[in-house]
Amino acid sequence: MIVETGHYALVLAFSVALFQTILPLWGVSRRDDGLIGTAVPLALAQFFLVLLSFAALTYAHVASDFSLVNVVENSHSAKPLIYKISGVWGNHEGSMMLWVLILALFGGLAAVCVPAMPQALRAAALGVQASIAAAFLLFILVTSNPFARLDPAPIEGQDLNPILQDPGLAIHPPLLYVGYVGFSIAFSFAIAALIEGRLDAAWARWVRPWVLVAWIFLTLGIAMGSYWAYYTLGWGGFWFWDPVENASLMPWLAGTALLHSIAVMEKRDALKIWTVFLALLAFSLSLLGTFLVRSGVLTSVHAFASDPTRGIFILVILVFFIGGSLGLFAWRAPLLKPGGIFAPVSREGALILNNLFLTVSCATVFVGTLYPLVLESLTGAKISVGAPYYSWTFLPLALPLLALVPIGQSLAWKRGDLLGAAQRLTVAFGCGLGAAVLLLAAVRPGPTLGVLAVGLAIYLIIGAFSEIFSRLRGRGAGGARQWVGRAFGLPRSAWGTALAHAGLGLSVLGLAATGWGVERILPLHPGESVEVGPYQVTLIGLFPRQGPNFHETVARVSLAANGQIFGTLEPSKRQFTVRQMATTEAGIRTLGLGQLYISPGEQNGDGSIDLRLYWKPLVTLIWGGALVMGLGGLLSLSDRRIRLGAARRARNNRRALTPGQPQPAE
Amino acid sequence: MTRRGRRLGLIAAALAVLAAAAFMMLFALRDSIVFFKSPSELGEVKAGIRLRIGGLVKEGSVNRPEPQVATFTITDRANDVKVSYHGALPDLFREGQGVVAEGVLEAPGFLRADTVLAKHDERYMPREVVDALKKQGVWQGGDAVPTAVSPPK
Numbered sequence: 173m174i175v176e177t178g179h180y181a182l183v184l185a186f187s188v189a190l191f192q193t194i195l196p197l198w199g200v201s202r203r204d205d206g207l208i209g210t211a212v213p214l215a216l217a218q219f220f221l222v223l224l225s226f227a228a229l230t231y232a233h234v235a236s237d238f239s240l241v242n243v244v245e246n247s248h249s250a251k252p253l254i255y256k257i258s259g260v261w262g263n264h265e266g267s268m269m270l271w272v273l274i275l276a277l278f279g280g281l282a283a284v285c286v287p288a289m290p291q292a293l294r295a296a297a298l299g300v301q302a303s304i305a306a307a308f309l310l311f312i313l314v315t316s317n318p319f320a321r322l323d324p325a326p327i328e329g330q331d332l333n334p335i336l337q338d339p340g341l342a343i344h345p346p347l348l349y350v351g352y353v354g355f356s357i358a359f360s361f362a363i364a365a366l367i368e369g370r371l372d373a374a375w376a377r378w379v380r381p382w383v384l385v386a387w388i389f390l391t392l393g394i395a396m397g398s399y400w401a402y403y404t405l406g407w408g409g410f411w412f413w414d415p416v417e418n419a420s421l422m423p424w425l426a427g428t429a430l431l432h433s434i435a436v437m438e439k440r441d442a443l444k445i446w447t448v449f450l451a452l453l454a455f456s457l458s459l460l461g462t463f464l465v466r467s468g469v470l471t472s473v474h475a476f477a478s479d480p481t482r483g484i485f486i487l488v489i490l491v492f493f494i495g496g497s498l499g500l501f502a503w504r505a506p507l508l509k510p511g512g513i514f515a516p517v518s519r520e521g522a523l524i525l526n527n528l529f530l531t532v533s534c535a536t537v538f539v540g541t542l543y544p545l546v547l548e549s550l551t552g553a554k555i556s557v558g559a560p561y562y563s564w565t566f567l568p569l570a571l572p573l574l575a576l577v578p579i580g581q582s583l584a585w586k587r588g589d590l591l592g593a594a595q596r597l598t599v600a601f602g603c604g605l606g607a608a609v610l611l612l613a614a615v616r617p618g619p620t621l622g623v624l625a626v627g628l629a630i631y632l633i634i635g636a637f638s639e640i641f642s643r644l645r646g647r648g649a650g651g652a653r654q655w656v657g658r659a660f661g662l663p664r665s666a667w668g669t670a671l672a673h674a675g676l677g678l679s680v681l682g683l684a685a686t687g688w689g690v691e692r693i694l695p696l697h698p699g700e701s702v703e704v705g706p707y708q709v710t711l712i713g714l715f716p717r718q719g720p721n722f723h724e725t726v727a728r729v730s731l732a733a734n735g736q737i738f739g740t741l742e743p744s745k746r747q748f749t750v751r752q753m754a755t756t757e758a759g760i761r762t763l764g765l766g767q768l769y770i771s772p773g774e775q776n777g778d779g780s781i782d783l784r785l786y787w788k789p790l791v792t793l794i795w796g797g798a799l800v801m802g803l804g805g806l807l808s809l810s811d812r813r814i815r816l817g818a819a820r821r822a823r824n825n826r827r828a829l830t831p832g833q834p835q836p837a838e
Numbered sequence: 839m840t841r842r843g844r845r846l847g848l849i850a851a852a853l854a855v856l857a858a859a860a861f862m863m864l865f866a867l868r869d870s871i872v873f874f875k876s877p878s879e880l881g882e883v884k885a886g887i888r889l890r891i892g893g894l895v896k897e898g899s900v901n902r903p904e905p906q907v908a909t910f911t912i913t914d915r916a917n918d919v920k921v922s923y924h925g926a927l928p929d930l931f932r933e934g935q936g937v938v939a940e941g942v943l944e945a946p947g948f949l950r951a952d953t954v955l956a957k958h959d960e961r962y963m964p965r966e967v968v969d970a971l972k973k974q975g976v977w978q979g980g981d982a983v984p985t986a987v988s989p990p991k
Contacts, residue, residue, distance in 0.1 A: 406929070516844065528852055532859045539863050544871075553873060556890060556940075560870035565862045569855075693925065695905040745929075754929040773926035776905055782926055 175240060178228020179319035185221035185276070186309040188214055192279075192302030196295035200367065203292075211295035212283040218305060219280035226260075226273045229318050233260045239325035242266065242318045248331035248750055250721045258342035259332045264466065264482075265318035267345060271462065272308050274346075274353040279305065282357055282382075289378055296364035297357070304356055307489045315482045331721065331750035340400035344393060348420060351390025352458040355427060357382040359455035362448045363497060366504040371448065376438035379451070381809060383434055386454075387427050388805035394420050395798030406756035406771040408691075408786045410794060413562050418541040419461030425534035426454040429527045436520045439585060443520070445505050446527070452501060456494040457534075463490045469545060518588040522580030529573040536565040574628055574680060577673050578635025582642075596642045597635055604631030622687025629684055632677030636670045668808030672801045679797030685766075685790035693773075695780040705787030707768060708732040712740070714781060722748045724757070727772045727781055731761060743770045743783075765790045872940060877917040885943050891919050892938040900933055912939060912949075921949045928956040 192214035199207025232240050234256050236249045246263045247256060255262075261270040279301040282294070312318070361379045365371045397420070402410040411417060430450040437447045463469075467483030514520050540557045548554055578600055582593035608627030643666070644658050690705040701710040712728040724744040731739045741759030748755070758771040766789040773782030874890040875883060883889065891912055899911035909922045910933075921939050931937060931954060941951035 407926070516847065524848065525851075528855055532855050535856075536859055536863055539867075543867060554875075554890075555871045555873050557867070557871050561863075561866040564866035564870065565859065568862060569859060693906060756929055771926075774902070776902075780905065782905055784926060 174228050174231050175237065175319055175321075178225045178232075179317075181221045181225040181228070182309065182313060182319070185218050185225060186306060186313060188218045188221060189302045189306035189309055192218055193299050193306055196299040196302075197367075200292050200296045200299070205291070208291050208295040211298040215276075215279045215283035215298045215302065218302065219276040222269075222273050222276040222305075222309075226269050229266065229269060230257060230260050233257065233266075236329065238327065238329055239321055239323070240318075241320045241322045244322055244326055244329045246332050247329040248721060249328060251332060251337070252720055254339070254342060255332060255337045259336070261345050262332050262336040262341050265312070265316045268308065268312050268316055268466065269318055270345060271349055271353060272305060272312065274349045275301070275305050275308065275356055278354060278357050278382075282360075286378055293361070293364050293368055293370075293375075296367050297360040300360040300363045301356060304360075304493065307492070311482075311485050311489065315485050328750075331748065334722070334746065334748040334751060334753050334755045335404065337721075337748075338400065338404060340396065340404065344396045344400055346393075347389050347396055348393030351386050351388075351393045351427075352420070352423060352461060354382065354386025354389060355423060355430075355451075355455040355458050358386070358430065358451040359497070362451035363500060365448060366500050366508075369504060369507055371444050371508050373438050373441045376434050376447065380434050380438055383427065383431050383451075383454075384805055384809050387424075387431050388802045388809070390420070390424050390427060391798055391805070392802045394424060395795045395802075399795045403758055403760055404755075406758050407784060408758075408769045408771070408788065410791075413540070413557075413559050415541045416461075416465050418537050419457075419464045422534050422537050422541070423454050423457040423461060425530050425537065426450060426457050429530040429534070430454050432523045432526050432530075436523050440514060440520055442514060443524070443527075445508055445510065448505065448508075449501060450527075450531075452497045453531075456497065457538075459490050459493055463487060464541070515587050517583065517590050519580060519583045519585045521588070522576060522583050525576055526573065526580060529569050529576070533566055533569040533573070536569065537562070540565070571624075571628070574632060574676070577632060577676065578638060581636065581639050581669065581673060596638050597631075600631050600635035600638050603634050604628060619687040622684050625680055625684030625687075629677045629681035632680060633674045636673035636677060640666060640670050663811055665808045665811040668804045668806070668811065670804070671807060672804030675797045675800030675802075675804055677797070678793045678800055679795075682765075682790050682793030682795075682797060685793070686788065688789050689791075690787040692785045693782070695776055695782050697778075697780045700780075702783075702785060704768065704785045705789070706733060707763075707787065708735070709768070709770065709785055711781070711783070714775070717744070719746065721750065722746045725772075725775070727759075727770075727783065729759070729770060729783075731768060741768070741770055743772045745772055762792060765792050765796075767791050874938070876914045877912055877919045878914055880917070880919065880943070880946070883943060885945050887943050888941070889943050889949070890938055890940045891921070891949055892936070893919075895931070895933050895935055895937050897933045912937060919947055919949055921951050923951040923954055925952070925954075927954055930956040932956075 192211065195207050195214070196211035199205070199210070229242070231237075232243050233247055234253070236243065236247060236256070238244050238247075242263060242265050246259050246266075251259065260266045279298060282301065283298060286294070358379050361375065361382075365375055394417075397417070398410045401412070402408060430447065430453075433443050433447045433450055436443045463483075463486045467486045469483055540561050544555050544557055578597055579593055582596045583589070604627040607630045608623050611623050611626055640659075640662065643662060644655055692702055692704055694702065696702060696711040698711050698713040701708050708731075710730045710732070712730055714725055714727050717724050717726050724746040726742045726744040728740055728742050730737050731741060739761060741761055743759030744757045746755045746757060747753075756771055756773075758769055760770075761768045766787065769784075769786040769788060771784045773784060775781045872888055872890055874892060877891060877893055880891070893912040893914040896911040896913045896918060899909075901909045903909065906926070907922070907924050908927055909920065912919045912921055921941075923939065923941075935956065938955040939949055939951040940953040940955070941949050944950050
């Protein structure tokens with residue numbers, strides 16, 4: 173009964189979404205307030221129906237209702253509860269349900285938050301949002317119904333893919349989807365602005381927090397996915413330039429560009445048309461990512477079993493929304509009033525360069541990801557584009573961009589002073605250069621690119637705070653109390669920017685440090701030891717152990733530094749009984765900012781076991797940096813000028829200004 | 839500078855970066871892509887070329903002459919390729935199952951692999967392998983997918 177209710181709610185959600193698409197947009201074109209007023213209640217109704225449906229599916233998974241095909245194929249009664257819940261989205265149908273749930277959630281939030289927005293603009297945006305929801309709800313109902321029954325119901329399920337039985341599954345997809353789908357709000361508002369034919373700094377003010385929210389979650393989601401791959405795949409890699417990873421990187425690059433250009437639009441009423449284009453692009457790339465992952469065109473860890481009709485269905489959705497939005501853009505954008513112009517040496521000038529590098533690097537990832545697909549469909553030749561391609565194309569674009577970050581931050585709006593910026597950055601640049609020279613000459617010479625990247629990272633981290641430092645110092649001398657007072661007085665968005673940029677520097681530092689990593693792959697007998705970087709690892713012995721739905725062979729090792737034992741690790745090989753599938757559980761010990769990483773391989777006939785042992789200095793900074801970036805975003809979001817409710821006050825203030833007058837700089 | 843001049847400058851800068859990126863992309867796409875072949879398609883391939891070869895691991899062909907080294911045969915039921923691989927094999931590497939090996943073709947019919955990809959889930963097989971097997975008429979299942987990755991070196 174609960175299952176039928178869920179299915180019924182899903183069908184209802186689809187029809188509500190159809191009404192929500194048609195009525196508000198019709199109302200906008202007729203200027204009919206009654207029809208415009210339907211948008212908000214319909215958006216809320218759609219969200220609650222999708223939520224009900226998702227809850228029903230979750231109930232079926234938790235209760236192990238094996239009369240559902242979806243539960244039978246992906247669950248098992250012996251599976252721990254957390255994996256019964258996260259297993260809801262650990263399959264094609266459920267992950268699409270999560271996608272639509274988050275889409276409806278954003279629609280619902282847009283309906284209740286931001287009270288000051290013009291009703292017509294909101295109604296149009298909710299209508300566009302609903303059209304996306306309707307398309308994907310139809311996709312679920314027609315090709316991927318999670319509520320399909322099985323008769324007779326089997327007694328036991330086939331269990332979830334063991335690789336997905338991991339806490340990562342509970343965190344990574346929801347974070348990533350909030351990021352992906354969060355850009356739908358910027359997309360819907362961009363379309364709404366194109367339909368309305370009006371675009372001003374207030375629009376940027378309304379949309380900016382949504383972009384920031386999506387960006388924060390996408391950043392965290394990508395980092396979480398990377399860490400999951402790192403600890404679960406058993407050989408310590410964290411980024412593979414896998415098409416599915418690229419599918420999440422592309423919206424991140426476009427979204428980062430959007431985040432910066434929308435700030436220019438809000439502050440200077442410029443870059444308006446470009447910002448709208450980026451808003452369309454960011455979500456289009458999210459849709460492309462959904463297509464790549466969910467259609468089965470790719471061979472990847474993320475692709476679940478899929479049939480071709482689904483691919484064609486998503487392709488049609490993709491072509492409709494991307495083609496439609498770009499068509500609308502081409503038609504309506506020339507009608508929009510272009511924004512102001514500005515000096516090349518200024519913060520907005522630097523942000524244009526930021527946008528240029530980000531979008532071009534996004535294009536290189538796009539080509540690398542899609543070229544094999546296009547080539548195969550045109551000529552039948554199968555190729556793979558791997559890491560070398562990206563080190564030739566993506567890296568040369570990323571390095572100048574990173575070098576530019578602190579410079580842009582040190583330039584003032586409107587008219588920057590390059591010499592002044594250089595002076596402010598002397599300390600940062602000196603520290604970076606010093607670190608690189610020190611590494612080259614004294615400590616331990618590593619790969620040239622690594623040394624360069626370490627220097628760049630130090631310069632980035634210190635440079636991120638140099639603007640704040642000069643603002644604190646710039647207002648005259650004073651004791652520690654005055655400094656602290658001024659530090660609290662600075663807008664939180666300034667701290668947010670500094671923190672996010674420093675986080676980027678930390679990630680770069682973590683990536684650079686991979687050049688100093690140690691890798692040992694060798695067979696060990698019980699009792700034998702091996703040096704891994706500064707540590708000694710001794711294999712104590714191998715023994716079997718029984719888990720809830722698997723049995724495993726544990727290789728217990730002791731860890732020592734300078735002959736002093738400080739801990740043990742228990743990496744293991746797991747054999748999952750239901751699926752007859754093996755997984756490797758790496759043993760990881762965080763020491764300072766680095767990690768010892770031990771992963772067991774084959775057992776040999778002579779009683780030894782193949783072990784891969786790694787010492788990865790500063791490796792945690794790669795993901796820690798992303799966390800700091802997310803924190804910076806959060807801090808910016810809490811800034812009273814950016815917060816969701818701020819638009820009303822801003823609008824009241826704006827009434828005093830004549831239209832088109834640039835916003836006062838901070 | 840005039841408005842027009844600034845706009846032109848901006849467009850010129852954008853075009854310069856785009857052109858440089860396009861040049862790098864073409865260069866990289868010529869030099870760093872790897873073709874996928876099935877054992878039956880190796881006839882026209884010269885030795886010394888980097889390739890991916892996909893098929894099934896032939897039953898009884900897996901040997902471990904020394905720790906960390908595995909030799910096996912990839913077959914599409916019509917033709918075979920011998921593979922030598924130094925490193926740990928992925929968890930789901932098994933005889934009779936689908937596999938993709940990447941490396942250098944040292945001699946006709948012999949691949950020195952540095953990467954071995956196996957399935958990520960026992961129900962599915964790498965899509966390239968399915969296509970290769972379909973061509974040889976030995977595939978009976980439906981459509982398939984995932985792979986796991988072994989370490990590159």
